[in-house]
Amino acid sequence: MNIICTVVSENYSVKALELCDTIELRLDVLPESVVGRFIEWEKDLIFTCRREGDGGGFRGEEERRLSIISRYVMYADFVDIEYDVDEDFFRSVKRSGVGIIESYHSLKNPGYTYLRDIIEGKKGDILKIAIPGKHKKDIKLILKLHSEYDNLIAFLIGEEYRFTRIISSLSGSPFIYCHAGTPTAPGQFSVEEIYRLRNILTQRVIQ
């Protein structure tokens, strides 16, 4: 259970961040000075710049957004790129040797076939799918995707469905997204909660 922490504001807890394995820096909302603090820290870094339409804070030309991301590729262990971004951009990031999390964020569940096609045609190393949880069958969909694919992070957004983040993580997804003070999506766990949970799950069993 590799804990990623997403930083979206200056109000983060350093203590919480120290418990993380990886930190995601949201270039759409963080001032450059805050991003700078994290570069050359010992933690692995993910950079992303989320569009307003995907629930982020970036408003502007796509070209400018991609150029912001490009500027940070040299500091990155992973870059998060949306599934609908041009293939050329994926290729250029890949050439730099940086890992790619290809992401699909939506306020609507597009159904199994649509998601399967994204996964089958994936351009990144890891696929991240975050869709809203509304019905019990949405949980079944998450289970089905994880039963069929690896290198997948698939979960439901929403407090009531937050446990699907744990299902995803236990099903072998490479990361679990947490917060260090300010949740970035409904249902997100805090780093401390996941840290405690991980301790319970990995405790050595003495029989």
Place this chain on the structure above:
Amino acid sequence: MNIICTVVSENYSVKALELCDTIELRLDVLPESVVGRFIEWEKDLIFTCRREGDGGGFRGEEERRLSIISRYVMYADFVDIEYDVDEDFFRSVKRSGVGIIESYHSLKNPGYTYLRDIIEGKKGDILKIAIPGKHKKDIKLILKLHSEYDNLIAFLIGEEYRFTRIISSLSGSPFIYCHAGTPTAPGQFSVEEIYRLRNILTQRVIQ
């Protein structure tokens, strides 16, 4: 996450049992006097009498085993009956209005098709499948079964795969089996561990 605690010896912790929702009493190993203590307790009760071949302690005629179970039906909320027991026995327990957990325990993973056929032809209310975890693909099997069926408890036996018990529970299985002092299967969590884990998962999120 309805916590079941399995009692197999007199060395149980009353404090742990108080945290449970349901208690499973193993008639194959518990003395009658211990079983008697639990009857008329406020907890829901499951009765089972496990055969030696299924990892239990009962050696003897099948007819005698079923008659032991029958004796406790009147005190039961659920009775655990093995999938290969005669259909007539299932029918007679069902007539008494008691819930049935139909169980499949095996030291060998028989594969998807075999398990699917058991589920499709199920004679009980809930199906419980416990098979050994050996490969990563065994986890995929558990995910697949849970993505397709309800009223299912399916997990992998073994310390390394104990997290599949959590996957099963989060996937909607009605119970999670724990111990109150003495694990009854490799990888089983203690009641206290699951209680702490459940608290983390169900905490109200304040945003």
